[in-house]
Amino acid sequence: MDFLSYILQQFINGLQLGAVYALIALGYTMVYGVLRLINFAHGDVFMFGAFTAYYLIAKWDVPIYLVFPITMAVTALLGFLIEKIAYKPLRSAPKIALLITAVGVSLFLEYFLSLESLFTPNYIGFPRPFEVTGYELPLFTVTNVQIIIFAVTALSLLLLYLLIYHTKYGRAMRALSHDREIASLMGIPVDGIISFTFIVGAALAGLGGILYGFAYPQINVFMGIMPGIKSFIAAVLGGIGIIHGAVLGGLIIGISEVFVSAFLSSTLRDGVIFFVLFLVLLLKPSGIFGKWIDKV
């Protein structure tokens, strides 16, 4: 019984981490869909979201219900600017040039923001605007942080689903990821939709940043690297370009990471995640929900 409740407890903790990964993975998967680019800077947008929330809560005492929209707006703006300044001039350049630029943008954001006069390279305590309380259920305990994370993630997924499958913008995005040239021939404003995709993805990453700060209240300018890479792996695992695939992949990665930490060793968890990546790439590179294709 104890063992069962321990496993369930770890499962809940894994879902908490996985929900954050899912929010980041959505941005990767959408950007990959429209631009065929691994946006390495996405993890840093997530980091920027956490820092924005930190400044709003700790320095300027903004009420919590305003922290969410303001942070998402700020990261959306950052995502928009990254695309306009760094990626747009390279629209016709070779794919690898775009990828290297993405790595460059990511490094720039990290090291620029880690300057002493900006965010500093140190770990900073993230202030939760509320006390953490646990609710004892028969088999496991769930905290209010976890409830907030699950609720916010579920709500944003619902909204994203409506956006992508039930609006004109969503249809344009899907058309673009299907075939950019034909989409532009059909009168879709390609540049506008790409910007829009970055905005939505970056807003979700900002949301992920806030929730991550609530759950693991230690933030640092380099905090986005590993969650960013793992979320990308989550997107690949679920099938890149597929919305529900990114969510499922995020949850799987989060849960397996927590289980490896709990039962094997916390220093090995990154290794296990990458082992999972290798397996996916070798067995079914198109991911869980992807179509069978010969090569990626």
Added chain:
Amino acid sequence: MSFFTNAKRFLLCSIVVYFVLKGLFLSGLLTQYIQQIILFSFVAILTSLGLNVIYGYTGQFSLGHAGFYGIGAYTAAYLGAVFQVDNVFSFLPILALGGAAAGIVGYAVGVPILRLRDDFLAIATLGFGILVKVLLDNSDRAIEVLGGSRGFIGIPKIVNLEIAFFTMVFLILVTRNLIFSRYGLFWQCIKDDELASTAFGINTARMKLMAFTFGCFLAGIGGALYAYLYSFLHPSNFDFLRSIDFLIIVIVGGMGSITGTIYAGLLWVAVIEGLRIGLPAQALEFRWVLIPIFLVVVMMWKPFGLLARKESKFLGLGRDA
């Protein structure tokens, strides 16, 4: 015939450079620290040359090059500790084994992951690099002497000017000859168009694997030299940022250019270390702010690097002088 005269020309240049460097080292004008930096630049050139073979010539993007560099370094250091290596002659086989270990791992990893393309290959190699670092961080659990996250200490400092320089010269020459052999042509053909290469009857899977293995071998040799140059290894020396270092050298120098890699390697080490000497401590953190900007600007201006597919006639690295 000019192919061989060019090789002679390159050897002649190297010998001149060697005597100049030897004179400088003996004259006492250079501090121990500067000497070490100069030797390190040879390591950086060699390792980047490996990445250039993989990426610049064959077009297989790798973000995990530092992983192979680390495998070479740790293998050489571990074997050296087991066999009590303390002089140059017993070091040379260890050097070769370090390179071979990285090459073998590169082969084993390459068989599955070289089926992937562009960005998927990038993320897979990135994953491999991080995997290697995680394993190195945990290595002391399996083998105590590797040191894990405390670092590998007590490696004898054997690498001197002769070993570092002539290993580099020898392997540059080997790489040059490979590049101008039919295999090198196959590699460049695959980079230009993989589908067309298959149509011409090139066994692309085999050729990609060969280039990848050779590139990893060079990284392993670089790592082994590094281990016996600095006599201390730490997993953080083989992380993602180090892979980026090598990538920057390749890109700045130009994809598919040995000359470019040599110049860019020298320049890179000079800039990184020079800024450390020249700049005040507070400004030091600006290095990594400026470097990415530089990278992005180079990508926008010359997406294939500064000396893409050009070789120096003066150094005798070209096909025909």
